[in-house]
Amino acid sequence: MRSFYTFVLSIILLSAGTVHSQVPGKVEQLSDAQIQEFIQKSQASGLSEAQIEQLALQRGYTQQDVIKMRDRIAKLKAGQTKTSSSQSAETETSRKQTEAVAEKAPTVVAKQQSTSKTEAEDNTTQTKEVFGSSFFRNATLSFEPNLRIATPKNYSLGPEDELNVEIFGSSVQSYKLKVSPEGSIRIENSGPILVNGLTIEEAKAKIASRLRQLYSMPGIGINVTLGNVRSIKVTITGEVVRPGSYTISSLATVFNAIYQSGGPTANGSFRLIQLRRNNKLIRTIDLYDFLLKGDEKDNVGLRDQDVLVFPDYQARVELNGEIRRPLIFEIKEGETLKDVFQFAGGFTDQAYTATITVRRNTSKELKILNIQQDFFGSFIPQNGDRFTVGTILDRYENRVQIAGAVFRPGEYALDESIGTLKQLIQKAEGVRGDAFLDRIFIRREKENLDVENISVDLGKVLRGEIEDVKLQRQDFVTIKSIEELREKYTVSIGGAVSNGGNFEYTENMTLSDLVTLAGGFAEGAVSSRIEVSRRIKQEDTTAKSKANVQVFTLSIDKDLKITSQEKAFTLQPYDVIYVRTDPAYEAQKLVEIVGEVNYPGNYAIERKDERLVDLIKRAGGLKDKAFLKAARFYRQGELVAVDLERIMKNPGSKDNLRLEDKDRLLIPQKDELVRIAGGVLNPATVNYQDNSLEKYIAQAGGFTDQAIRKKVYVTYANGRTNTTKQVLGFKSYPKIEPGATINVPIEDTTIQRRMEPAERIAVFSLIGSLLIATGSVLASVLRN
Incomplete structure (x- = not known):
């Protein structure tokens, strides 16, 4: 792993420096061939991991780039031959592991290709995954042997192993001794020492005996450890994804080799893997013990020339339904249905376990078996059985x-x-x-x-x-x-109370209780004239009554104090209560006057017959610059056209409107401008000169072609309008006053269009025909 990390950083460094011209700027753009080239060059870089990483960060690369490159190399290694080596010059006890696939004979390669094809075909027809197969597809797992552990006691020395021999005490000396192909080591001034097949402890005792003969001095101690380990060759064959010969570390175990080979194929067995040594079956390996329990009893060490054989599976069954792992499981002879359910992790919470349905293949057709729960431990599954675990019923038995x-x-x-x-x-x-x-x-x-x-x-x-x-x-x-x-009992109250509405009826509720629940009396309420209307129940449908509602008029204490007479009248469900308001009580009504008066502002209406002239008098009268013709009067926000000048001259006229709540009167100063808008060539605002409309139209450039002259109208400053009139065929335009707006309507040109040439020809032809016909008639009349 140390060398792997060095390669990652080296690639980033090289991509930024030595081979920058050949490498794209992003890690994702590197090809597999470039990665292989950089791995080789990184071995000769001579830089430590820290130095490579520091240089990469200085050149603008991030730690994420390092992680991305590590993923690329991991994927590349997962799909091709693995070769890794590591060697440290800082310690004399380093170990070296070499993992490489030896060259295969053409027949072996052909077998691998055939196996891969068969596996692909099986995967297309297989509906479920075989338990354990996902373990070998996980690219993040690594089953490389640990080279930093103490040498196993049962490790057998062989050629290419390296021994570190240290002599301490009265004499200090150290040796690095490699086991020769003949299985021996040689110490200076001594003959060869045969250590082939010996354990470390046995080799230590034999070497110590020889050294004591050379150094016949008391107080000498000897320590023997294993340095670099040798490589061994293991052959993996049978129904395996990548069969062939593998060169691996002598510390490697069975699981290391199985993982490198990619595991069983679709037809390979997970539970009957054979470890053969010297043409003898040494051990049968069951991967289920490791996958389900983490049991490594079969993870034994490998030796040179060992052979791992993946036979075809003997029997598989399929589990469906309410099971924790609904997969395909391999079974061995003698295992029961109970064992299979244990492989699958047991049932889900909703599993119906009273009876399990089995679909079994016969020599001719399919058949169904129902297995009772009591027979799970004795039922022997057969190859191809499909078990379905149903769901419990959505009902209760008790x-x-x-x-x-x-x-x-x-x-x-x-x-x-x-x-x-x-x-x-x-x-x-x-x-x-x-x-x-x-x-x-x-x-x-x-x-x-x-x-x-x-x-x-x-x-x-x-x-x-x-x-x-x-x-x-x-x-x-x-x-x-x-x-x-029954219908929900309620009573309701309205009128002069703070919060009227419906209230829940309770027994013995009085009128004062309800008024209190409604927030008490509002201002102006009359407590001596409260009206209660009550339903009349008629049990006899044939009886004829003059009324179906009974009305009571009651009086209660204004301050809602409890009195002795209160219980004399209690409410009943669905009573409707209304509290009247004092007819003499009325809230203030305000009107507003603004503009050219001496005291503008809001005024309360004193009398019901108060009018516009009265309001102007209360506001202190008009100022000198008041322009009555432009006065505007608003009621409820809507403009009402009034002639205030005429009203002031004749206060008794009907135009002197009676004031109402929220009325607003605006009296502006004189406006000396006239505005011309609409169908004129130059809409404008000009000074007032006289009352002639034609002059103002001329100042605006005259009418446009689309102007509708006979519909010209004027809006005066007070909101009134006046339109153009026809008198004996002549137009009579309205008079202009200061502050007026002249409005010239425009024709809707969207509905007009030019006649096509053919249409014009047709019209002219029709007119010509009519003229000719008319001339003929006149000529005939004159002749007669």
Whole structure:
């Protein structure tokens, strides 16, 4: 992993420096060939990991670039031959691992291609995943052997292993000794020492014995450790994704080799993998023990020339439905259905386990088997069996329910303590005081799943007057309250109260109580003349009554104090109360006058017959610059045209309007301008000169072609309008006053269009024909 990290940083450095001209700027743009080239060059860079990383960061690369490159290399390594090596010059006890796939014979390569093709074909027809196959597809996992652990006690030395021998005490000396192909090591001044096949402890004792013969001095200690380890060759064959010969570390185990090979193919076995040594079966490996329990008893060490064989699977079964891992599982001889369910992690919470359905292949067709729960431990599955675990029914075997006017409504178990209606009510803490006992309902599900309703007089059941009702599974008891069976009782109040509206009726409610609930009397309320209207109930429909409402006029204390006479009249449900207002009481009504008066502002209407002239007098009269012809009067925000000049001259005229609440009178100064708008060539605003409209039209450049001259109208400053009139065929335009606006309407040109040439020719032809016909008629008349 150390060398791998160095390669990642080296690639980033090289992409930014030495081969910058050949490498794109982004890590994603590097090709696989470039990555391979950079891996080779990084080995000769001579820089430490820290130095490479620092240089990469200085050149603008981020830590995310390092992570991206690591992912690229991981994916590249997962799809091709792996070669990794690491060697440290800082310590004498480093170990070296070489993992490379040896060259395969053409027949082996052909077999691998055939196997891959077969696997692809199987995957297209397989509907479910085989348990364990996802383990080998995880590119983030690494099953490389740990090279930094202590040398295993049972490790057997062999050629290419390196031993570190240290002599300490009265003499200090150290040796790095590599085991020769003949299995021996050689110490200076000594003959070869055969260590092939020995453990470290055995080799240590043998080397110590030889060194003590050379150094015949007391107090000498000897330590022997394993340095660089040798490589071994392991062959993996059979139904495996990547078969072939692998050169791996002598510390590698079975699981290391299996993971490098990609695991079993679609037809390969996960549970019968054979480890063969010297043409003898050493161990049968079951990956399920490791995948399910983490048991590494089969993860034994490998030796040179070991062979791993992946045979075809013997039997597989498929699990569907309410199971935690609905996958395909491989089974071995003697395993039961219970074992298969354990492989799958057991059932889900909603699993129906009373009976399991099995679809089994026969020599001719399919057949169905139903396995009872008691036989799970004895039923032997067969190859191709498909087990389906159903879902429990959405129903209860012992539930009854109660709702309504009881203290604890809900669900209850139908058991020894609850078997009847009376017992169920006792479990529900009894009925409430407002319960309607004369008729309750039991909703019952019949055997054909139809629903029937059973009515019961609960009062008689509780008193023991009739027999108790026996309950059945799925019964639903409903007890209505008295309030639910009648219309909600309310009373309403309106008029001179603060917050009128509908209120809930309560027994013994008085008129003062309701007024208090409504926030008390409003200003101007008359407490001595309160009207109450009450419904008249007529039980006899044949009786004829003159009225269906009875009206009372009552008086209560103005301050809502409790009096002795208060209880003499109590309200009844649906009474409607109205509190009258004193006819002499009225809130202030305000009008506003602004502009050219001496005291503008808001004024309260003193009398009901107060008028415009009165308001001007109360405002201190008009100022010298007041222009009465332009006075504007607004009522409820709408402009009302008034001639204030004529009103001031004749206050008794009908134009002198009576004032109302929120009226507004605006008296401006004289406006010396006249505005011309609409169908003129140059709409403008000009000084007032005289009352001739034609002069102002001329000042605006005259009428346009689209102007409608006969509909010209004038809007005066006070809001009145005057239109053009026709007198004996002549137009009589309205007079102009200061502040007026001349409006010239324009024709809607969107509905007009030019006649096409053909249309004009047709019109001219028609006119010509009419003239000729007319001339002929006149000539005939003259001749006669």
